[in-house]
Amino acid sequence: MNQQFGVVVVAAGKGSRMGSTESKQYLLMDHKPILVHTLEVFQNIAEVSSIVLVIGAGDESRCEQYTEQYKLTKVSQILSGGSERQASVLKGLRALPLDTNWVLVHDGVRPFVTRRDVLACWQQAIQEGAAVLAVPVKDTIKVVDYAGYIESTPNRRSLWAIQTPQAFRLGDLINAHEQAEADEFIGTDDAMLLERLGSKVAIVEGSYTNIKITTPEDLTWAEFSIQRDKGENK
Numbered sequence: 573m574n575q576q577f578g579v580v581v582v583a584a585g586k587g588s589r590m591g592s593t594e595s596k597q598y599l600l601m602d603h604k605p606i607l608v609h610t611l612e613v614f615q616n617i618a619e620v621s622s623i624v625l626v627i628g629a630g631d632e633s634r635c636e637q638y639t640e641q642y643k644l645t646k647v648s649q650i651l652s653g654g655s656e657r658q659a660s661v662l663k664g665l666r667a668l669p670l671d672t673n674w675v676l677v678h679d680g681v682r683p684f685v686t687r688r689d690v691l692a693c694w695q696q697a698i699q700e701g702a703a704v705l706a707v708p709v710k711d712t713i714k715v716v717d718y719a720g721y722i723e724s725t726p727n728r729r730s731l732w733a734i735q736t737p738q739a740f741r742l743g744d745l746i747n748a749h750e751q752a753e754a755d756e757f758i759g760t761d762d763a764m765l766l767e768r769l770g771s772k773v774a775i776v777e778g779s780y781t782n783i784k785i786t787t788p789e790d791l792t793w794a795e796f797s798i799q800r801d802k803g804e805n806k
């Protein structure tokens with residue numbers, strides 16, 4: 573039945589590249605934690621059956637409080653993550669309700685994803701088996717060797733910057749994670765774990781505004797973007 577899908581939101585990272593004392597997922601944007609902005613996107617999508625939130629150890633009570641305060645009723649589980657993003661995702665997958673057919677995995681620090689792009693990613697996964705949001709790269713990308721010299725320049729037309737959510741059949745993704753765990757393989761996204769098993773993963777063109785808040789510049793842009801949108805909606 574392709575009426576609904578489960579969501580795993582991963583927010584168990586330390587945010588070291590942000591350089592803030594507070595983990596970046598809890599930094600305020602328009603007076604609200606970044607993570608809450610992200611959770612609200614999925615809370616407001618009717619096709620979302622449940623949200624499993626994966627957080628850092630010690631953040632349980634603050635996240636329980638957020639779910640109450642912001643009425644995040646679709647958050648069905650809050651559990652602690654692992655040392656790598658991949659481990660956090662697998663813990664979340666295993667906590668989804670057993671009748672979950674489709675799962676979307678999303679970074680807790682991508683608060684600007686739109687309902688339209690989330691649903692487009694899911695619909696493409698239903699057609700193709702697996703799909704990820706992405707945007708064509710705008711800069712020229714080069715492969716650089718360890719000495720700091722340019723080795724090659726891939727054709728830019730074939731290069732996409734991959735985002736989340738990433739959409740899969742739950743069984744396929746759990747299997748791919750378990751195979752990666754057995755092979756001691758750690759990837760930087762979930763699609764890699766299916767690609768390495770030979771599965772096709774489709775690209776869905778998303779939005780350049782679906783940034784992953786990673787460094788201080790991202791936070792500056794995010795706050796500007798929110799204030800601009802508020803101004804336009806007055």
Ligand SMILES: Nc1ccn([C@@H]2O[C@H](COP(=O)(O)OP(=O)(O)OP(=O)(O)O)[C@@H](O)[C@H]2O)c(=O)n1
Pocket residue numbers: 582583584585586587588589590597626653654655656657658660661679680681682784785786
């Ligand atoms: N062990 C980890 C590492 C990352 N994440 C989550 O995965 C998402 C993308 O990771 P990233 O942006 O790299 O977050 P951090 O790992 O916190 O950042 P950094 O690499 O700068 O420490 C974030 O929502 C982060 O909280 C996670 O759940 N568990």
Ligand SMILES: C[C@](O)(CO)[C@H](O)COP(=O)(O)O
Pocket residue numbers: 657679733734735736760761762784
């Ligand atoms: C999953 C991801 O957001 C796709 O671009 C990215 O790989 C996460 O990388 P991070 O280093 O864990 O932020």
